[in-house]
Amino acid sequence: MSARAARLIAVPFALMTFALRVVADFWVDPLALPLRPWPVSLAATVAAGLAAGLLPLGGYWLCTRHAWRRPAAWHADANRGRFVADLTPRWAGPQAVLIAWFSGGLVPDERVPGTDRVRIADLGVVTDVWIVLAAIALVAGVAVVLAGRPRLTLDPGGVMLQSLVTRRRFGWNDLVPGMPPPPAKPSPRVVTLYRRPPDASHGPFLPWRLPADRLHVDPAFLALSLRRYLDHPEHRQAIGTAEEIAALRDSAASPAPPS
Structure with a gap:
């Protein structure tokens, strides 16, 4: 089902x-x-x-x-070039x-x-x-x-979170690379991204909390996907394709490099 x-x-x-x-x-x-x-x-x-x-x-x-x-997967919307996770x-x-x-x-x-x-x-x-x-x-x-709200969407331009009445979207360049870290527990309530302040030269980074517990995607896979596109802009154009889903799964299956 x-x-x-x-x-x-x-x-x-x-x-x-x-x-x-x-x-x-x-x-x-x-x-x-x-x-x-x-x-x-x-x-x-x-x-x-x-x-x-x-x-x-x-x-x-x-x-x-x-x-x-x-699942450790996104719903791939190839026609619109995006990955989607619904309620x-x-x-x-x-x-x-x-x-x-x-x-x-x-x-x-x-x-x-x-x-x-x-x-x-x-x-x-x-x-x-x-x-x-x-x-x-x-x-x-x-x-x-x-x-099916909330709904989280990834596309080559950025990340969008939609609730029943609101919508927030940030471009990849508005968000801080290296985030979010792998979840510390199997089912975290939120996965946190950090966005740059409107004036990039002033102020601390601002947290953007994604409701991981309500999205139909494995939280660890969600965090890995976000880090991949924040840290490696060259992969963003492949968002929405089955090949990129396979690449994400391969990345998830690979052991983390030693720190």
Whole structure:
């Protein structure tokens, strides 16, 4: 299964989570309310809420677990001459499920007087606001998955990082060579580049932190790729080709020279 397919599968699981959370709040919780003693009722209510999130998350993992491993490779876009790393499924699925779970809990509810039934709370315009917020949160969670953000792109001109609403790009000559160093641990949260200040003759280098834990590329391979193009400008024109992917893998497999 491709990483993109694994991300897209997160969408139905997110919708399932939203539906299960609403079912838990409006139909399962009323069944738990009459249970005695009260700790049993509370435990049943909490279990129903947790199950609404954990069951879809477990199902997503079972369907996509083989795509969670981040490869020592880029997606090569030969037509545009670039390497691309999108949002990794290991982040996309849990993120979408968590947002959907919280959005389902935003729908306000209240007990029907004199019964154990639950209904949407009658709070006037406040109810409408909460329902709209729930819908916005759910749509935002799905949009992040569909957009595959954050996305990191390397091309002969430089490096670009795109989120859902922002984009930052720096040319290779704007960045400090020799960076980033190999990650000190297998799964670092960030890989840090350093960029030159706007006035190259004044001020310290400025850190630019790339969200390595959310990108579908092995962090060590990411760091090696960036160092290669910062230290060896002659390789930049080959970015986007299968041959350059092979060269990067050969470089990754080679033992590091002694310091």
